[in-house]
Amino acid sequence: MKKLLFLVLMALPFLSYAQTKPYLTLADAERITAAAEAKAKAEGWNVVIAILDDGGHLISLKRMDGVQIGSIEVAQAKAKSAVYFKRSSKVFEDAMKTEGGSKIATLPSAVGVEGGLPIFKDGIIVGSIGISGVTSAQDGIIAEAGVKGY
Amino acid sequence: MKKLLFLVLMALPFLSYAQTKPYLTLADAERITAAAEAKAKAEGWNVVIAILDDGGHLISLKRMDGVQIGSIEVAQAKAKSAVYFKRSSKVFEDAMKTEGGSKIATLPSAVGVEGGLPIFKDGIIVGSIGISGVTSAQDGIIAEAGVKGY
Amino acid sequence: MKKLLFLVLMALPFLSYAQTKPYLTLADAERITAAAEAKAKAEGWNVVIAILDDGGHLISLKRMDGVQIGSIEVAQAKAKSAVYFKRSSKVFEDAMKTEGGSKIATLPSAVGVEGGLPIFKDGIIVGSIGISGVTSAQDGIIAEAGVKGY
Amino acid sequence: MKKLLFLVLMALPFLSYAQTKPYLTLADAERITAAAEAKAKAEGWNVVIAILDDGGHLISLKRMDGVQIGSIEVAQAKAKSAVYFKRSSKVFEDAMKTEGGSKIATLPSAVGVEGGLPIFKDGIIVGSIGISGVTSAQDGIIAEAGVKGY
Numbered sequence: 001m002k003k004l005l006f007l008v009l010m011a012l013p014f015l016s017y018a019q020t021k022p023y024l025t026l027a028d029a030e031r032i033t034a035a036a037e038a039k040a041k042a043e044g045w046n047v048v049i050a051i052l053d054d055g056g057h058l059i060s061l062k063r064m065d066g067v068q069i070g071s072i073e074v075a076q077a078k079a080k081s082a083v084y085f086k087r088s089s090k091v092f093e094d095a096m097k098t099e100g101g102s103k104i105a106t107l108p109s110a111v112g113v114e115g116g117l118p119i120f121k122d123g124i125i126v127g128s129i130g131i132s133g134v135t136s137a138q139d140g141i142i143a144e145a146g147v148k149g150y
Numbered sequence: 151m152k153k154l155l156f157l158v159l160m161a162l163p164f165l166s167y168a169q170t171k172p173y174l175t176l177a178d179a180e181r182i183t184a185a186a187e188a189k190a191k192a193e194g195w196n197v198v199i200a201i202l203d204d205g206g207h208l209i210s211l212k213r214m215d216g217v218q219i220g221s222i223e224v225a226q227a228k229a230k231s232a233v234y235f236k237r238s239s240k241v242f243e244d245a246m247k248t249e250g251g252s253k254i255a256t257l258p259s260a261v262g263v264e265g266g267l268p269i270f271k272d273g274i275i276v277g278s279i280g281i282s283g284v285t286s287a288q289d290g291i292i293a294e295a296g297v298k299g300y
Numbered sequence: 301m302k303k304l305l306f307l308v309l310m311a312l313p314f315l316s317y318a319q320t321k322p323y324l325t326l327a328d329a330e331r332i333t334a335a336a337e338a339k340a341k342a343e344g345w346n347v348v349i350a351i352l353d354d355g356g357h358l359i360s361l362k363r364m365d366g367v368q369i370g371s372i373e374v375a376q377a378k379a380k381s382a383v384y385f386k387r388s389s390k391v392f393e394d395a396m397k398t399e400g401g402s403k404i405a406t407l408p409s410a411v412g413v414e415g416g417l418p419i420f421k422d423g424i425i426v427g428s429i430g431i432s433g434v435t436s437a438q439d440g441i442i443a444e445a446g447v448k449g450y
Numbered sequence: 451m452k453k454l455l456f457l458v459l460m461a462l463p464f465l466s467y468a469q470t471k472p473y474l475t476l477a478d479a480e481r482i483t484a485a486a487e488a489k490a491k492a493e494g495w496n497v498v499i500a501i502l503d504d505g506g507h508l509i510s511l512k513r514m515d516g517v518q519i520g521s522i523e524v525a526q527a528k529a530k531s532a533v534y535f536k537r538s539s540k541v542f543e544d545a546m547k548t549e550g551g552s553k554i555a556t557l558p559s560a561v562g563v564e565g566g567l568p569i570f571k572d573g574i575i576v577g578s579i580g581i582s583g584v585t586s587a588q589d590g591i592i593a594e595a596g597v598k599g600y
Contacts, residue, residue: 055205
């Protein structure tokens with residue numbers, strides 16, 4: 001009887017877990033942002049750092065001094081593309097180099113410039129990071145540093 | 151030792167649960183839609199039924215025959231307002247009747263017409279339903295029938 | 301003479317009847333969706349299925365569990381392109397592979413990625429289907445299965 | 451004569467310096483945000499805190515856990531209204547209570563809900579703060595705490 005109760009109690013959270021999903025907290029977003037910012041400062045690169053949740057909504061954004069204002073939207077667009085399509089915006093950038101690859105430009109919310117990375121937890125998408133301000137390859141390096149900070 | 155293992159195992163799912171949130175599946179959305187549609191048919195009302203997830207993104211939409219095409223956007227807008235602001239769009243409708251209540255019209259994504267209801271699980275928002283096609287009071291009745299079907 | 305007048309008057313409603321167009325009902329959309337969903341499930345592919353009317357407006361949309369949220373917009377965009385231009389979005393995808401084909405990206409509402417198909421009845425366009433979630437070739441297979449279900 | 455020329459040449463840079471405007475740095479924005487967040491935490495209120503520059507562009511945004519996602523847009527809209535019109539969004543809220551005050555809703559970028567405040571330095575506008583998440587009066591209290599932190 002005790003064993004049965006034990007098994008039932010053990011199973012409950014897992015049943016519940018089956019209909020739940022992980023998510024990013026503000027503390028997570030700040031840790032990711034700090035890691036990205038540290039890398040940016042170490043390289044002397046000024047950028048916008050945007051962190052989105054799994055629905056593509058801003059959790060935090062930080063614009064370092066002197067960054068072009070266009071990068072505010074670009075960072076968010078890269079991050080949106082990453083979480084909307086569960087893939088790095090570099091995947092689209094590479095695809096756009098292939099024959100007929102300009103078709104990517106006809107997909108709503110897809111951005112074909114490196115610097116947007118999805119963020120996963122246990123294989124489930126929880127959000128994304130978007131960087132803009134330097135070259136797209138450099139933006140990508142900062143984005144990766146951010147994800148590693150998660 | 152056994153007891154310690156038991157406690158640790160018991161705690162793990164709850165720790166995990168602390169960083170997870172419930173969500174709507176397509177099966178949930180279809181059950182909610184069926185309940186709303188049954189009520190609409192019983193009343194002889196033709197409507198659009200939109201179900202959104204917790205990020206405000208469509209899980210399903212169904213437009214009954216003969217409904218004005220404007221209701222496609224309206225149903226989605228009501229549902230978006232409900233999940234974005236965690237409250238019935240009727241709350242905004244009522245607020246707009248008070249002195250200076252037209253200020254609601256200046257809030258992005260807020261809709262002040264009945265027919266949008268948030269959907270909660272264990273106190274956590276998981277999505278919303280939006281109805282449009284008949285009078286807003288009737289839309290609200292169908293929306294409620296839908297939520298009860300969850 | 302009287303008889304002739306009688307015949308002419310009798311014919312009028314039929315002439316008037318000639319000024320109608322066929323259209324998709326919700327029942328049609330659901331049958332098309334079911335055929336597409338059956339194919340998707342048989343292949344183990346999770347997708348968004350959007351059905352539009354001849355004005356490019358949603359009749360129904362269904363998002364299977366786990367599909368990237370970007371596919372919600374993409375499925376609708378492919379379907380819109382198909383009904384707006386009365387051709388498969390694959391026609392534009394192929395055109396974009398030719399020299400200067402990126403010009404397609406400058407056409408409002410045109411999408412150059414397979415997965416959007418127009419739906420005809422007796423040579424008249426009545427709507428479209430849009431699929432997104434797997435590869436564009438796979439999306440196209442599901443779209444075709446849907447049209448066959450009409 | 452030589453001495454006069456010398457003095458004129460010396461003065462030029464200062465004349466030129468007079469043609470600058472003060473602006474918010476990221477450090478300023480973070481100090482303002484910290485002051486607002488401290489007040490919000492002290493009251494147990496969860497909000498979105500948006501800081502804009504003098505062009506209405508985001509310098510930083512922070513969303514505390516559990517805040518309705520609609521507040522992300524609303525906080526930015528309030529801040530935009532404050533910097534676009536160099537006045538508190540409460541001024542518009544009050545105006546909307548007067549006869550015909552709903553006209554404010556027809557002004558692009560104007561928001562008539564408390565919680566958006568312009569930020570001035572030496573009488574020159576340098577940016578704004580926008581708060582959303584609790585009641586508009588409470589949002590206003592947090593916004594004021596933020597400005598005081600500047």
